[in-house]
Amino acid sequence: SQTIHQWPATLVQPVGSPLSLECTVEGTSNPNLYWYRQAAGRGLQLLFYSVGIGQISSEVPQNLSASRPQDRQFILSSKKLLLSDSGFYLCAWSSNRAGANVLTFGAGSRLTVL
Amino acid sequence: AQSVAQPEDQVNVAEGNPLTVKCTYSVSGNPYLFWYVQYPNRGLQFLLKYITGDNLVKGSYGFEAEFNKSQTSFHLKKPSALVSDSALYFCAVRALNQAGTALIFGKGTTLSVSS
Numbered sequence: 001s002q003t004i005h006q007w008p009a010t011l012v013q014p015v016g017s018p019l020s021l022e023c024t025v026e027g028t029s030n031p032n033l034y035w036y037r038q039a040a041g042r043g044l045q046l047l048f049y050s051v052g053i054g055q056i057s058s059e060v061p062q063n064l065s066a067s068r069p070q071d072r073q074f075i076l077s078s079k080k081l082l083l084s085d086s087g088f089y090l091c092a093w094s095s096n097r098a099g100a101n102v103l104t105f106g107a108g109s110r111l112t113v114l
Numbered sequence: 115a116q117s118v119a120q121p122e123d124q125v126n127v128a129e130g131n132p133l134t135v136k137c138t139y140s141v142s143g144n145p146y147l148f149w150y151v152q153y154p155n156r157g158l159q160f161l162l163k164y165i166t167g168d169n170l171v172k173g174s175y176g177f178e179a180e181f182n183k184s185q186t187s188f189h190l191k192k193p194s195a196l197v198s199d200s201a202l203y204f205c206a207v208r209a210l211n212q213a214g215t216a217l218i219f220g221k222g223t224t225l226s227v228s229s
Contacts, residue, residue: 032215044204044219090157094215101215105157
């Protein structure tokens with residue numbers, strides 16, 4: 001069966017510090033991968049998605065970047081965090097087959113920028 | 115652009131009563147619609163989806179949703195609510211842009227079931 005892992009689960013970082021959140025998927029090949037941000041307990045915003053290694057698309061301009069160095073690894077990064085980067089970050093994967101594929105989410109990473 | 119709207123920030127029901135969480139959609143073409151549930155500090159869990167076929171879709175934990183094309187709605191329902199159903203519920207529609215299979219989510223509705 002497929003599983004998705006995110007870490008760290010909780011992170012407190014000062015303004016201006018770097019960020020790295022990692023997401024890995026097991027039990028599938030060539031998945032579509034996504035990063036969402038949830039602010040203030042609701043409202044999911046799609047940040048990045050990837051259909052393959054090294055292929056990253058950004059949905060909104062922002063202080064964050066994403067990378068996919070391996071087929072089942074998706075990393076969310078920032079060089080200098082802003083207060084507005086605080087939130088709950090969710091990684092998700094879906095099959096790359098055409099159709100209305102279900103997104104499966106990780107447990108999330110809560111980032112607090114002070 | 116594809117979008118969904120959840121008009122209620124919160125829905126309160128008593129245990130054992132039927133519940134409805136509302137969702138309306140705006141799409142180009144045929145909609146692919148989803149419901150997810152989120153418990154505190156957790157990721158989202160898939161409940162059900164509508165692609166085509168029967169307008170009444172059955173999902174996990176006794177939930178169902180009714181697709182209504184004329185009203186552009188996809189309301190989530192359950193005949194008898196449980197206290198454990200209390201959570202944040204999201205309606206979503208498949209994106210039809212370069213995001214491919216990504217989902218566009220509503221703002222969420224908090225369901226509170228009282229005993």
